[in-house]
Amino acid sequence: MTSWPLSTPAADLTAWIADHRDEVLQEVRAYVEVETPSDDRAALQRGLAFVEDWIARHLGAPAGREVTDGGDHGDVVVLDLPGDLPGDPVVVLAHYDTVWPLGTLAEFPFSLDGDVLRGPGVFDMKSGLAQFVWACKALQHFDVPRRSVRLLLGGDEEVGSPVAQDVIRRIAPTAAEVLVLEASGPGGTVKTARKGVGLFQVHLTGVEAHAGLDPTAGASAVLALARVVQQLHAATDLSAGTSVNVGVVSGGTRPNVTPGKAWAGLDVRVADPAEQHRIDEVLATLDTGDDRVTCEVTGRWNRPVMARTPGTAAVYERARDLAAGLGFELGEIAVGGASDGNFASAAGAAVLDGLGAVGGGAHARSEHATVSGLLQRTALLAALLATA
């Protein structure tokens, strides 16, 4: 057992947060009710304004504010929230976009039923930001010194963070550690490893011909695609944490035409950077089985591997001990899905991800978060921001 390091007893911290339950839930509701689909810039800018106003109302004006134009998506804002403790800042990653289109609220409104919150984005990841705001407020209330925070608010995470990723790569190396407010894994586990994700397209070009008049005149791109799909799936190595899935194929024009074109879209997951290089090699050496059929690969690695580095393990162990002090067990998990934590990890930072909501159903109508989890993790986040 480790001793509780904060000057405020864990029970007092927990009780104060529980006393503010209704206020916290009202704010989660208000945030969920500002719809923020990743592809609607006007809605995202409204959501961002809501969030910045919310933070300023509770925590005061930030000492610094850096804006990166989000283009078609929401702007990326980094807020500096200086603390009283010395040392490099903690970078906290949050995204305010969701996968839900405008108008979803009409059929899937916010609701509270016993311990369960429902609504678009409540799990991924609007409750996470409420935890952060109230963790800082709790520390303020008890006069517990906090570490300096750089809070990143991204508006394009659900589409792969095309804009936020460069900002994350730039600020992550300045961080003592990176905490990610993404939703937790099963049973409230935090995420200490995430797979890297690649999205690629394979384009095959053969020779079109009348398949009936002369079956040898053409070179079938569809037949070559069938061979290439076999090679791609054969690159799966589950023991190494690598999976390749060809999820979409198309090709040809008519049954009696030797197809001149065929196409496949694939998703690749890797748990290890060496595997990423092996897959690059596979993609560069695909064999169409016919010299007349050419193969071109487009696409890219969308997110790098987030490995369980010693730095990440150390942050996890501190979080686990603090959770024990608060009276609950904090497990860890490695997951296949990627987040902005992947970019921070690849930039060399110690990253603890999945500190946000407890619940499930991300990106689905079953999306939900528990009130008990939200309150518990608000206390955990407060303790993490007050210790190094």
Ligand SMILES: [Zn+2]
């Ligand atoms: Zn998310």
